[in-house]
Amino acid sequence: MIGLRARAQTTGCCDHCTKIIVMAVLPLVLYPDPRLKQSCSQVSSFDKHLVRLLESMAETMYASNGIGLAAPQIGVQERITVVDVSPEGTALIELINPVITASHGTTPSEEGCLSIPGFRETIERATHVSVSYQDRTGNQQTLHAEGLMAICLQHEIDHINGTLFVDHLSRLKRELFKKWFAKQQNAPSRM
Numbered sequence: 001m002i003g004l005r006a007r008a009q010t011t012g013c014c015d016h017c018t019k020i021i022v023m024a025v026l027p028l029v030l031y032p033d034p035r036l037k038q039s040c041s042q043v044s045s046f047d048k049h050l051v052r053l054l055e056s057m058a059e060t061m062y063a064s065n066g067i068g069l070a071a072p073q074i075g076v077q078e079r080i081t082v083v084d085v086s087p088e089g090t091a092l093i094e095l096i097n098p099v100i101t102a103s104h105g106t107t108p109s110e111e112g113c114l115s116i117p118g119f120r121e122t123i124e125r126a127t128h129v130s131v132s133y134q135d136r137t138g139n140q141q142t143l144h145a146e147g148l149m150a151i152c153l154q155h156e157i158d159h160i161n162g163t164l165f166v167d168h169l170s171r172l173k174r175e176l177f178k179k180w181f182a183k184q185q186n187a188p189s190r191m
């Protein structure tokens, strides 16, 4: 999900430096890539490869000025997402195998997606959600969220189920989206 944060790049010179070296900003999978429509697999190995993936996902999210990123957006079909809705980019949460266990209320939500750059539209989301998930060590966690955090979690958990925010559009708005997308395809390349 796209945010409005302008984040200063942080650097370090400590025992984490090795990690910084292996972290990478990964290319984003863009609509209409079919990988964005697939439901992802459950994560069962909580190992160093997962840690490396989580760190690369966070780096990619921050570099893209995002407030959330799901694994299929970097071509990994696993149930993993990272979110950080804080203005400063200092409240990263890593969610593995997240499931929305409760939700209530409805609110209009204007959203954009890193996989559909340039398009924003308003859909309806729950105002409050409870999410159960595992952290990077495999421990079970629960999160109760509202506001932007609740919306971001719904957007990202949709991704690992193969659902994009444009799938929630009304028929009329979806037609407008298709027209907008066709126009982008025909426009000269924006490098």
Ligand SMILES: [Zn+2]
Pocket: 001, 112, 113, 114, 115, 155, 159
């Ligand atoms: Zn998205």
